[in-house]
Amino acid sequence: MLGSLHIAMTNGNHRPNAASPSTPKEKTQTRAFTLIELLVVIATIAILAAILLPAHSRPKNRGEGALCLNNTKELLLAWLIYASDNNGKLVGNPGAVPITNTNRSWCVAGQQPGGVGYQQGYETNTVLFMHGLLGPYVRTRPYVRAPKIFRCPADKFIFPGARGPFARSYAMNNWMNGYVLGTTEAILYTREAQMRSPSNLFVFIHEDPNTIDDGTIAIDLSRSTTNSWNNSNTAAALHNGSTNIGFADGRAELHRWQSTMKSTGKIKTVITVNTMVRPNIDANWLKKRTSEHR
Numbered sequence: 008m009l010g011s012l013h014i015a016m017t018n019g020n021h022r023p024n025a026a027s028p029s030t031p032k033e034k035t036q037t038r039a040f041t042l043i044e045l046l047v048v049i050a051t052i053a054i055l056a057a058i059l060l061p062a063h064s065r066p067k068n069r070g071e072g073a074l075c076l077n078n079t080k081e082l083l084l085a086w087l088i089y090a091s092d093n094n095g096k097l098v099g100n101p102g103a104v105p106i107t108n109t110n111r112s113w114c115v116a117g118q119q120p121g122g123v124g125y126q127q128g129y130e131t132n133t134v135l136f137m138h139g140l141l142g143p144y145v146r147t148r149p150y151v152r153a154p155k156i157f158r159c160p161a162d163k164f165i166f167p168g169a170r171g172p173f174a175r176s177y178a179m180n181n182w183m184n185g186y187v188l189g190t191t192e193a194i195l196y197t198r199e200a201q202m203r204s205p206s207n208l209f210v211f212i213h214e215d216p217n218t219i220d221d222g223t224i225a226i227d228l229s230r231s232t233t234n235s236w237n238n239s240n241t242a243a244a245l246h247n248g249s250t251n252i253g254f255a256d257g258r259a260e261l262h263r264w265q266s267t268m269k270s271t272g273k274i275k276t277v278i279t280v281n282t283m284v285r286p287n288i289d290a291n292w293l294k295k296r297t298s299e300h301r
């Protein structure tokens with residue numbers, strides 16, 4: 008039955024000719040696809056779709072990456088202008104700060120349900136970080152789409168218990184006027200002038216929505232943890248295995264990691280920097296750009 012499947016129409020020019028009566032064989036002559044031909048067509052369409060669809064989705068990824076890069080630059084600019092307005096003193100970055108203490112931190116309150124400094128509703132409350140110390144520096148500049156610049160457009164994940172995607176995707180290096188972690192040999196920067204090489208020190212990074220809670224990404228610089236990603240906080244790699252990182256000279260760039268993986272946190276679909284591989288080239292790369300030796 009299948010072999011005789013006829014799909015196409017009869018030939019439009021085929022008319023019975025009265026002068027030469029057609030034989031029964033000619034009467035049944037039609038232009039038709041066999042099942043095999045049909046399958047070949049379907050397979051060809053499937054192959055073309057497989058080639059073309061990913062290419063079609065790439066510009067969207069690139070668009071999100073570009074917006075995220077722009078967000079990072081805007082945050083850096085606010086960070087630099089704050090220091091300039093305060094005689095070179097860096098904005099406070101102490102971690103989770105209660106909203107009653109908005110004059111201590113660039114970013115107040117924790118946004119992860121169950122995490123440090125969290126209260127219900129903080130995860131989607133954009134007012135919270137607009138009331139932090141950098142709020143006025145993004146709110147008053149023309150063309151800056153605050154508070155949207157605190158959130159990466161690729162960060163659409165919803166943490167268990169949260170009301171929606173987090174309002175903030177970026178975190179600040181804990182060594183930038185935050186706190187010491189793992190060693191006293193590295194510099195805890197409180198002023199711009201302490202940095203020997205600002206272009207080699209990161210300030211903002213897109214943190215994994217599984218670990219982002221307060222305003223800092225905690226980077227442990229103890230010697231014993233070289234070659235491993237020993238930090239409790241990880242970087243999200245949502246732009247084709249890359250992350251936007253902002254540096255202390257005001258430069259932001261999309262950094263491609265050597266190795267990424269699916270997160271081991273509560274949201275398994277998040278792509279993060281690979282924390283399992285040893286030696287961990289990516290961890291060493293970031294740690295080299297976290298602080299300088301005293």
Ligand SMILES: [Zn+2]
Binds near residue numbers: 071072159213246
């Ligand atoms: Zn991003």
